[in-house]
Amino acid sequence: MVEMKSPQEHREEAREFVRYEKDRERRIATITFDRQDRGNSTTIGMRMLYADYVHRSNVDDEVKVLIIRGEGQDFGTGGDIDEHGDMYLNPKEGENFLSDLEIGQDEGVVYPPPGSYRHLHTLTDYYGKAAAGQRPLQEFKKISIVEAKGYCYGWHFYQCGDADMIVSSDDALFGHPSFRYAGWGPRMWTWLETMGYRKFAEMVFTGRPFSAAEMAECNFVNSVVPRADLETEVEKYADACSRTRPLDYVVAQKTFFEAYKQYRGEYLGSMLTGWLEGMLPAMTPDRETKVDLGGDAFDGGIAKTVKNNDLNYPPEWRLSRGGRQAKE
Numbered sequence: 001m002v003e004m005k006s007p008q009e010h011r012e013e014a015r016e017f018v019r020y021e022k023d024r025e026r027r028i029a030t031i032t033f034d035r036q037d038r039g040n041s042t043t044i045g046m047r048m049l050y051a052d053y054v055h056r057s058n059v060d061d062e063v064k065v066l067i068i069r070g071e072g073q074d075f076g077t078g079g080d081i082d083e084h085g086d087m088y089l090n091p092k093e094g095e096n097f098l099s100d101l102e103i104g105q106d107e108g109v110v111y112p113p114p115g116s117y118r119h120l121h122t123l124t125d126y127y128g129k130a131a132a133g134q135r136p137l138q139e140f141k142k143i144s145i146v147e148a149k150g151y152c153y154g155w156h157f158y159q160c161g162d163a164d165m166i167v168s169s170d171d172a173l174f175g176h177p178s179f180r181y182a183g184w185g186p187r188m189w190t191w192l193e194t195m196g197y198r199k200f201a202e203m204v205f206t207g208r209p210f211s212a213a214e215m216a217e218c219n220f221v222n223s224v225v226p227r228a229d230l231e232t233e234v235e236k237y238a239d240a241c242s243r244t245r246p247l248d249y250v251v252a253q254k255t256f257f258e259a260y261k262q263y264r265g266e267y268l269g270s271m272l273t274g275w276l277e278g279m280l281p282a283m284t285p286d287r288e289t290k291v292d293l294g295g296d297a298f299d300g301g302i303a304k305t306v307k308n309n310d311l312n313y314p315p316e317w318r319l320s321r322g323g324r325q326a327k328e
Helices: 007-014 044-059 117-126 155-162 188-195 197-206 212-217 227-242 247-263 266-277 302-310 321-325
Strands: 018-023 028-033 065-070 143-148 151-153 165-169 173-175 223-225
Touching: 007 044, 018 044, 028 044, 028 227, 065 227, 117 266, 143 155, 143 227, 151 155, 155 173, 155 188, 165 212, 165 227, 173 212, 188 197, 188 266, 212 223, 223 227, 247 266
Parallel strands: 028 065, 065 143, 143 165, 151 173, 165 223
Antiparallel strands: 018 028
């Protein structure tokens, strides 16, 4: 029997990895991920705290602009895959996703059993909601700016897609590893809308990351600068936004933009991708050399398996910096 953490325990363990700071005079708040030994990958608790902080800054009259950034080399490498282990397809006795859903294991709630459609879909459908920490920027009524650098993968790519503006270093890489190992990601509708069909289809079907320059070409990022100039460039954008019309005007403008996004189906996209992700157990391999989420593909360790599989791709299409620099 596996002992699961409570939502409160997840949050408390995450506090050392997520910082929230506020410049009251200029009305600029900053959320910083600082888990550098794991590439700023986010745990369940980190995503909970992130949703809390976005909600807090949305209400706070002393906040007009929110910057989201990562400490160190990368913005972030996505969600911590090791935390869920093989729960998606091969859960151990006592394992379930109640904590992700903000429900304690001792609250008398019976989670849908493995093998049922609801076992996975209950989680993936919840990931389409702001409270889950996947898409809180879509409901944020103020100005959000992502400072993108290094790896901007997976969950961190969601935040890039949902932000109002992205200021990027020239060494940033954008994408979602799950295109190779699961086949989809929860914010696909938004990326399709912002990148355009041709380029996004290329990202999905090749699984390759896109450079900052490529993302600028398809209008995904606002500014690309050398790494040394990144913080100054972000500060320039944030300061200019903080000096715009009164906050009531900004909220009215953001409400207009949100209405447009919903007209274009932003939340519909999250709902449909949650449905699609819930179908993962029904997906069958079509060759013995598969590297798919679940099964025995990762028995040798997720990191090692992903790294070895990455070498099967052309150097310029690899996910890792080391792989992209390696010689054939």
